[in-house]
Amino acid sequence: MADSNLFYISLVLLPLILLFLLFLITRPRPIQIPIKKRHIFITGGSSGIGLALAHRAASEGARVSILSRSIDKLEEAKNAIRHSTGIDVAIFAADVRDFEAVQRAVDEAGPIDFLVVNQGVFVAQELEEQKLEEVRFIIDVNLMGSFNMIKAALPGMKRSRKDRGPGSIALMSSQAGQVGIYGYTAYSASKFGLRGLAEALQQEVIGDNIHVSLVFPPDTETPGLTEENKRKPQLTSIIAASSGAMKADEVAKKALDGIKSGSFTIPCNSEGILLAIATAGLSPQRSYLMAFVEVVAAGILRIAALCFQWNWKAFGPWYMLNWRREVEGQVMSHFLLSKNYNVGRSWNLEALGA
Ligand SMILES: NC(=O)C1=CN([C@@H]2O[C@H](COP(=O)(O)OP(=O)(O)OC[C@H]3O[C@@H](n4cnc5c(N)ncnc54)[C@H](OP(=O)(O)O)[C@@H]3O)[C@@H](O)[C@H]2O)C=CC1
Numbered sequence: 001m002a003d004s005n006l007f008y009i010s011l012v013l014l015p016l017i018l019l020f021l022l023f024l025i026t027r028p029r030p031i032q033i034p035i036k037k038r039h040i041f042i043t044g045g046s047s048g049i050g051l052a053l054a055h056r057a058a059s060e061g062a063r064v065s066i067l068s069r070s071i072d073k074l075e076e077a078k079n080a081i082r083h084s085t086g087i088d089v090a091i092f093a094a095d096v097r098d099f100e101a102v103q104r105a106v107d108e109a110g111p112i113d114f115l116v117v118n119q120g121v122f123v124a125q126e127l128e129e130q131k132l133e134e135v136r137f138i139i140d141v142n143l144m145g146s147f148n149m150i151k152a153a154l155p156g157m158k159r160s161r162k163d164r165g166p167g168s169i170a171l172m173s174s175q176a177g178q179v180g181i182y183g184y185t186a187y188s189a190s191k192f193g194l195r196g197l198a199e200a201l202q203q204e205v206i207g208d209n210i211h212v213s214l215v216f217p218p219d220t221e222t223p224g225l226t227e228e229n230k231r232k233p234q235l236t237s238i239i240a241a242s243s244g245a246m247k248a249d250e251v252a253k254k255a256l257d258g259i260k261s262g263s264f265t266i267p268c269n270s271e272g273i274l275l276a277i278a279t280a281g282l283s284p285q286r287s288y289l290m291a292f293v294e295v296v297a298a299g300i301l302r303i304a305a306l307c308f309q310w311n312w313k314a315f316g317p318w319y320m321l322n323w324r325r326e327v328e329g330q331v332m333s334h335f336l337l338s339k340n341y342n343v344g345r346s347w348n349l350e351a352l353g354a
């Protein structure tokens with residue numbers, strides 16, 4: 001009797017002790033970064049997620065600047081935001097790959113409180129098919145472009161912190177920046193790169209009261225996604241679909257809320273929360289409640305992650321049998337394809353060379 005009482009007491013007590021311990025050790029502490037009347041500078045703000053963010057920030061009373069290449073798209077975005085909010089945003093035409101152009105835009109825009117590095121290009125293709133030129137383009141825009149942007153904005157952001165309170169640098173990653181996905185060698189590499197940049201940068205700028213965030217959206221309905229879908233390996237689409245799709249405005253809302261609360265990791269949907277917990281690694285965590293979930297769920301999610309390897313079939317025996325074998329005139333490329341589209345269940349062993 002006494003034994004079972006002890007059991008039940010410790011069942012409650014142990015989690016409470018863990019919770020209290022995590023409350024003591026999680027750093028940095030929670031904050032709120034006010035956005036009203038403050039300056040938010042959004043790259044890739046003329047389309048998709050960036051445009052939705054610009055809309056939201058404007059309607060929450062921020063001063064908004066957007067930067068991208070095409071002046072026509074910028075003008076269009078400016079008009080759309082004026083139409084729906086009555087507010088004028090500042091527009092800057094520059095390619096993030098051109099440091100001088102970016103620096104000029106930043107200087108002209110004035111002190112930045114929130115920098116959202118959101119521009120991005122994505123072309124899904126197997127590495128073997130993809131031209132190196134395209135790989136370089138993706139890395140240049142998504143990763144080097146982000147360095148250019150941050151290098152140009154950081155000195156001014158640091159200088160103005162004393163007068164203007166906490167600041168934020170947010171980077172738009174992707175769930176493909178938490179887990180490598182078939183067809184995304186270049187894209188995933190560029191987005192994983194942002195994570196290393198963000199983790200290191202957070203340590204360098206926390207003393208200046210600048211808070212770094214990484215946003216991890218799933219597939220999001222944007223002009224960019226429509227374009228990407230025109231030539232996307234079927235497998236890439238199938239795997240991405242396991243995390244569903246969101247609207248640009250839903251992602252913008254999650255992103256802005258996360259940025260304002262100084263969250264380092266910002267997931268956007270429920271699969272994203274699982275991914276964030278499974279890949280928490282050594283990233284900062286302000287919330288002791290989330291830290292608790294991370295600690296408690298780590299083992300179970302590792303098992304789930306290992307099961308995903310089977311599903312994505314990268315290493316199972318199905319892979320050995322099916323991978324790119326000519327089967328009854330079709331190229332059998334993937335277990336997922338055979339499962340979802342019901343091809344190749346009855347393959348011809350002769351064709352497999354058995
Ligand atoms: N849509 C999705 O499924 C997902 C998107 N993401 C990420 O979200 C971000 C935004 O994506 P999304 O809204 O879909 O993209 P869109 O293609 O709809 O918009 C991209 C924006 O970036 C700008 N841009 C592109 N290249 C450059 C450049 N070299 N210099 C400056 N600006 C540039 C574009 O304007 P212009 O062409 O005129 O330069 C445009 O404003 C990207 O980083 C993307 O990787 C993450 C997960 C999912």
Ligand SMILES: CCCCCCCCCCCCCCCC(=O)[C@@H](N)CO
Pocket residue numbers: 122174175176179181217218219220225228239240241242243271274275278301304305308
């Ligand atoms: C252990 C728990 C696992 C939880 C489920 C994992 C599901 C992973 C799906 C990843 C989807 C990646 C979409 C990238 C979208 C994107 O960035 C492109 N559209 C280009 O913009």
